[in-house]
Amino acid sequence: MRPEIPGLKPANPPVLPAPQKADANPAHRPAISQSPRKRVRRGPPNLQIKAPDRDWKPRWPGDADKGPTDPAAARQEEKAPTTVISWRGAVIEPERDTPLPSRNAEASTKRASPEARTQKVPASPNQRQQAVITAFRHAWKGYRKFAWGHDELKPLSRSFSEWFGLGLTLIDALDTMWILGLQKEFKEAKQWVSQKLNFQKDVDVNLFESTIRILGSLLSTYHLTGDSLFLEKAEDLGNRLMPAFKTPSKVPYSDVNLGTGIAHPPRWTSDSSVAEVTSIQLEFRELSRLTGVEKFQEAVQEVTQHVHSLPSKKDGLVPMFINTHSGLFTHLGVFTLGARADSYYEYLLKQWIQGGKTETQLLEDYMEAVKGIRTHLLQQSEPSKLTFVGELAHGQFRPKMDHLVCFLPGTLALGVHHGLPAEHLELAKALMETCYQMNRQMETGLSPEIAHFNTYPQGKLQDVQVKPADRHNLLRPETVESLFYLHRLTGDPKYQDWGWEILQSFNTHARIPSGGYSSINNVQDPDRPEPRDKMESFFLGETLKYLYLLFSDDADFLSLDAFVFNTEAHPLPIWTPA
Ligand code: DMJ
Numbered sequence: 001m002r003p004e005i006p007g008l009k010p011a012n013p014p015v016l017p018a019p020q021k022a023d024a025n026p027a028h029r030p031a032i033s034q035s036p037r038k039r040v041r042r043g044p045p046n047l048q049i050k051a052p053d054r055d056w057k058p059r060w061p062g063d064a065d066k067g068p069t070d071p072a073a074a075r076q077e078e079k080a081p082t083t084v085i086s087w088r089g090a091v092i093e094p095e096r097d098t099p100l101p102s103r104n105a106e107a108s109t110k111r112a113s114p115e116a117r118t119q120k121v122p123a124s125p126n127q128r129q130q131a132v133i134t135a136f137r138h139a140w141k142g143y144r145k146f147a148w149g150h151d152e153l154k155p156l157s158r159s160f161s162e163w164f165g166l167g168l169t170l171i172d173a174l175d176t177m178w179i180l181g182l183q184k185e186f187k188e189a190k191q192w193v194s195q196k197l198n199f200q201k202d203v204d205v206n207l208f209e210s211t212i213r214i215l216g217s218l219l220s221t222y223h224l225t226g227d228s229l230f231l232e233k234a235e236d237l238g239n240r241l242m243p244a245f246k247t248p249s250k251v252p253y254s255d256v257n258l259g260t261g262i263a264h265p266p267r268w269t270s271d272s273s274v275a276e277v278t279s280i281q282l283e284f285r286e287l288s289r290l291t292g293v294e295k296f297q298e299a300v301q302e303v304t305q306h307v308h309s310l311p312s313k314k315d316g317l318v319p320m321f322i323n324t325h326s327g328l329f330t331h332l333g334v335f336t337l338g339a340r341a342d343s344y345y346e347y348l349l350k351q352w353i354q355g356g357k358t359e360t361q362l363l364e365d366y367m368e369a370v371k372g373i374r375t376h377l378l379q380q381s382e383p384s385k386l387t388f389v390g391e392l393a394h395g396q397f398r399p400k401m402d403h404l405v406c407f408l409p410g411t412l413a414l415g416v417h418h419g420l421p422a423e424h425l426e427l428a429k430a431l432m433e434t435c436y437q438m439n440r441q442m443e444t445g446l447s448p449e450i451a452h453f454n455t456y457p458q459g460k461l462q463d464v465q466v467k468p469a470d471r472h473n474l475l476r477p478e479t480v481e482s483l484f485y486l487h488r489l490t491g492d493p494k495y496q497d498w499g500w501e502i503l504q505s506f507n508t509h510a511r512i513p514s515g516g517y518s519s520i521n522n523v524q525d526p527d528r529p530e531p532r533d534k535m536e537s538f539f540l541g542e543t544l545k546y547l548y549l550l551f552s553d554d555a556d557f558l559s560l561d562a563f564v565f566n567t568e569a570h571p572l573p574i575w576t577p578a
Helices: 071-079 127-146 168-172 174-180 183-195 207-225 228-245 281-291 295-309 342-354 360-376 403-417 422-440 478-490 493-509 537-550
Strands: 152-154 159-161 204-206 255-257 271-273 321-323 378-380 387-389 391-393 396-398 400-402 450-453 563-565 571-573
Touching: 127 152, 127 174, 127 183, 127 493, 127 537, 152 168, 168 174, 168 183, 168 207, 168 537, 174 183, 174 207, 174 537, 183 228, 204 207, 207 228, 207 281, 207 537, 207 571, 228 255, 228 281, 228 295, 281 295, 281 342, 281 571, 295 360, 342 360, 342 403, 342 563, 360 378, 360 403, 360 422, 387 422, 400 403, 403 422, 403 478, 422 478, 422 493, 478 493, 478 537, 493 537
Parallel strands: none
Antiparallel strands: 152 159, 204 255, 271 321, 378 387, 391 396, 400 450, 563 571
16 A cells, blocks of 8 residues: 555556666766658567566565664664654666678567557657757767767767777667667667677676666666567676675675676775765666566665665755765765765655655655755855755855756656645746756856856856856756756746757757767857867767657657656656555
C-alpha cells in the first residue's frame, strides 16, 4: 500500500503500457545531407531477455535481514536527527584503429523484452523540430567523419579526444537518434555497439559519468527499441562498475578500472563528490529490475540510506564531498546547488517518481531540501529582481550561480506534475526566467558557465555579471532541459520561443562548418566567441534531445507519467505503483 502523505495532492498514477510492456568531465575540470524525412515507425518490437518482475521493489538496507555493516555508518545512524518535513503540515589522442562505419546496417539482432516501455508513434516533426534534426545531423556529420568510435569530437582540429575510450558520444546519442527518428544513423551506431563496444578494457572510468551517460543510455535505448543487445551491454557494464562500491564505508570510489576491476579515489583525495555517489541510483535500480540481479540496487540503496542518515546537513542541504573511508561528509559548511551537489537533489525526486511514489523518505528529503534552498540560497538581483540560487560558505552568502543550477526549475516543475505543491511551480517559473536571462543578457545569447548576480542597485549594471574565467559555454543542456519541463507543465509557448532563441545562438556561435559544434570561450564576444575545439557528448545526449522534445506539443510522447529522465536525459520507465 502506498503511504498517504497528508496534504499531498493525489497524483496521476503512472501508467505502465500493457505487457508487450559535479561532474567529472575533464572539460569541467577546467551534414550528412538531409533527405526528405520519411515517417518513421517507432515503438518496441516483441521478445524478451528476462522479464522484469512487475512486483519488484527497491530493497532498502534494513528492509530485510541486513542493516548497515559499517560501524561509522551505524554510529552516524544512531546520532542522526529525525528528519522533519513541514510542508502544509505534512511530515513527510589515442588509437586510430576504429574503422568508419559500414554503410550497410547489420541485420537486426534478436529482439528483447515485452517489458520494454512502449511508445506511441509521435506526430511528424514540426519546423522547429526539423531544425533540431538538422543541427543533430550536422553534429553527427563531424563526429562520424572525424571521431567515429571515439569519445568526443574535436571539431576544429577535425580529430577526437578520448576520456574512457568507449565511444562516449556515440553511446550518449543513441536514444536521441531513436527519438529524432534518425533510423539510418541509429543503425550504424547500433552496429558499432554490437561489433566494437567492448568493456573488457584496461581503462579507468568515472563511476558517475559512465553510469549516467553509458549505462543510462544503454538502458533507455533498450526500452525504446526493445533490442536485447543494449540490455546485455548494460549488464556487462554494471558488473564491471560494481568494484567501486568495495570501500570501507560502501560509499563508492570515484573511479574504477573496467578491465582489472580495481577501484580507487582520485589521486589527491579519498573523497567522492556527493552528487556523484547519489546520482547513479536510477540506473542501477533499473538494471536490477530488468535483470533480476539485486546486487546493483542493493549497492546504491545502501548509499542513499547512508547519506540520508548523515549529520552536517543544513535544512536538507548537503555538503559537496563525502569520504569513502569514514563515510562522513567533508569540507563542511559549503552549500551549493551547482557542481558536485546538483543531481543529489534531482535524484531524490526522480527516484521517488521512478519507484511509483512509494519511498516516502526520498520525498521527505527532497521537500526538506527545497525548504532549505528557499531559506538559505534564494535572493533577488538588481535591477530586475531576478530570483536566483546562490551559495552559502560558512554562513556567508555568495551571489554566484553555476549554469548547472538551471536544472532546478525543471526538477521543481516535474515535482508539481507528480503532485507536489503549486508553490514549487511558482519558484520554478521565477528561476526559469533567471536562467533565460543568463542566456539573453549575454552578447551571444548563450549562458556563461557561472553567473554572478548583482544584488545592489548600481547605475547601469545588469543583473548578470560574468568573471573572465567563467565566460565559457560548454553546450550544456540545463536551461533547455528546464524549458522542456516548464512547457510541458504550463503549455506556455514562450518557453518554446526561448529555446528557439538558444538553438539559433548555438547555430550562430558554436557551429563549425566542417561538422560538429564546439564549446566556446567567450559568451560576451559574438565576433570572437573562440571555439574551444570540443563537442561534449551531452550536446547530443541531452541538449538537442531536450530541444526536440521542447518543440513538440505532444505531451504523450515520452510522457512524464510513464518515464523519468536520468540526469543525462535518458528516459527510464516509471515502475508500476504498488
Ligand atoms: C551532464 O553530464 C549531466 O547533465 C550532469 O548531471 C551534469 N553535467 C552534464 C551537463 O551539463
